[in-house]
Amino acid sequence: MNRPSPSHAALPEPSAKLIDGWHCLHIYYRVDQAALQGLSASDIAEGREALVHLLDPERPGAPARLQTSVVSGHKADLGLMIMDADPLLIDGVCQGVRASKLGSVLQPTYSFVSITEVSEYVPTVEQYGTKLRQTEGLSVEDPAYNAKLNAYAQRLPMMNKQRLFPDFPAWPVTCFYPMNKIRHPSANWYMEPFSSRSAMMSEHATSGIKFAGRVSQLITASTGFDDWEWGVTLWGRNPEYIKEIVYTMRFDTAxxxxxxxxPFYISYLKSPVDALEHLQI
Known part of the structure; x- marks a missing residue:
């Protein structure tokens, strides 16, 4: 009888679910007015009822995170952001939209598939201690060193949990865009040493921290999952903060x-009922 080798015995069971973190889908729909006008009033009412239930983040069996928004501009009308450990549960929402009476009305125009991650540029406690010694000149005997190190050690698990299993802020405006780090002969990110990349990302993070309380940011990884390498989701207390943070951080070297x-998608959060009403469906 064939027995698994010791190395194989330690491997996790095959699964579509992530070992640590969530799958993420951004998907955008446009209202097909001709299809809408071709439906009867009873079909529209039935479709509305089905979608209101399907997109309810509190319903039994809903994905871990489900957010609905109406999109500004011509690129789309309705936006969904969905997160869960199970990608098929996420896809079930999309299939539910398609199979509903309004499935012919809501036509997908763009989607982005990614997963949550803890960035390799997030310092460990040990790396943070090294940074304090090297950049701030603190010694291990300095009370300020120990105070900062202990505070970081207490924050780090919560920060990593938010990156892997994020809560969505109840702020009115959200922005999504994909991005890459370029591979140009004169500016190839992937040819830079880790220390250089880490320093640039530290500068980038410092710029973003200045917007704490005004903008919340989530970076999801899409290498191998979509055509871009990362997805950036921003939530803002006010639309102007979205513009300000994107503009400010573009001056960072990274x-x-x-x-x-x-492409950038700017949208405004609404409940499923309010979103369908806004779209005049």
């Missing part, structure tokens, strides 16, 4: 020299 951006 962005100014090495970043390439895809």
């Amino acid at each position: 962005s100014a020299k090495y970043a390439e951006f895809g």
